Amino acid sequence: MDIAERAVPPRVVVAERAAAEAAFKKSCIPQVGRLLSLAAAAKPGGIIAESGTGAGVGTAWLHSGLGADARLVTVERDEDPARRAAGVFVDDMPVSVLTGDWRLLEQHAPFDVFFCDGGGKRDDPQRAVELIAPGGLLILDDFTPSPDWPPRFVGEVDELRLFYLTHPALRATGILTTPSSSAVIAARCP
Numbered sequence: 001m002d003i004a005e006r007a008v009p010p011r012v013v014v015a016e017r018a019a020a021e022a023a024f025k026k027s028c029i030p031q032v033g034r035l036l037s038l039a040a041a042a043k044p045g046g047i048i049a050e051s052g053t054g055a056g057v058g059t060a061w062l063h064s065g066l067g068a069d070a071r072l073v074t075v076e077r078d079e080d081p082a083r084r085a086a087g088v089f090v091d092d093m094p095v096s097v098l099t100g101d102w103r104l105l106e107q108h109a110p111f112d113v114f115f116c117d118g119g120g121k122r123d124d125p126q127r128a129v130e131l132i133a134p135g136g137l138l139i140l141d142d143f144t145p146s147p148d149w150p151p152r153f154v155g156e157v158d159e160l161r162l163f164y165l166t167h168p169a170l171r172a173t174g175i176l177t178t179p180s181s182s183a184v185i186a187a188r189c190p
């Protein structure tokens with residue numbers, strides 16, 4: 001069996017179907033999804049947040065690791081994918097799908113896990129870091145592998161990645177998610 005054929009949680013399947021119906025192409029890949037599930041499971045009573053819901057695939061992966069006392073909040077600025085994602089979680093009280101700008105998340109901070117995948121990641125990375133609780137985890141995907149230090153993207157220093165990897169309030173590292181993609185995972189220092 002190919003690793004891509006490993007069973008995925010049922011709600012992820014529902015969200016992937018919603019993404020396909022919406023022709024939404026930017027959902028996270030399963031390798032990132034499993035990292036999201038792991039992170040959520042590490043914070044069983046935590047507040048789990050996502051900026052950029054898309055059609056709910058990443059949300060569904062976070063949900064798959066959600067502890068009984070945890071809450072999950074996600075925000076999407078575009079109404080159509082937000083509505084579709086809300087439909088995936090319509091029967092699930094600890095999940096809130098907000099429609100609007102990512103700053104709507106602030107009222108739910110600090111976060112024990114923050115999958116920063118829409119607003120914040122590029123436009124206000126400092127604020128994204130500030131919203132994480134001490135000991136909380138930050139996950140950012142859609143980077144490319146870079147064996148160099150400092151990390152590079154198409155030959156130039158990747159300043160955004162460098163910001164996260166060297167932020168004094170974080171302990172961060174880059175991990176390969178596939179041979180051609182990578183993610184940054186970080187813990188906020190207590």
Ligand SMILES: C[S@@+](CC[C@H](N)C(=O)[O-])C[C@H]1O[C@@H](n2cnc3c(N)ncnc32)[C@H](O)[C@@H]1O
Pocket residue numbers: 026027028050051052053054055056057058059075076077078081100101102103117118119120
């Ligand atoms: C990479 S996609 C999200 C994929 C999703 N997290 C997943 O894993 O399936 C990024 C999403 O962020 C949304 N987005 C971008 N800027 C935003 C902002 N300022 N506030 C809320 N959502 C935003 C986009 O509309 C897009 O749907």
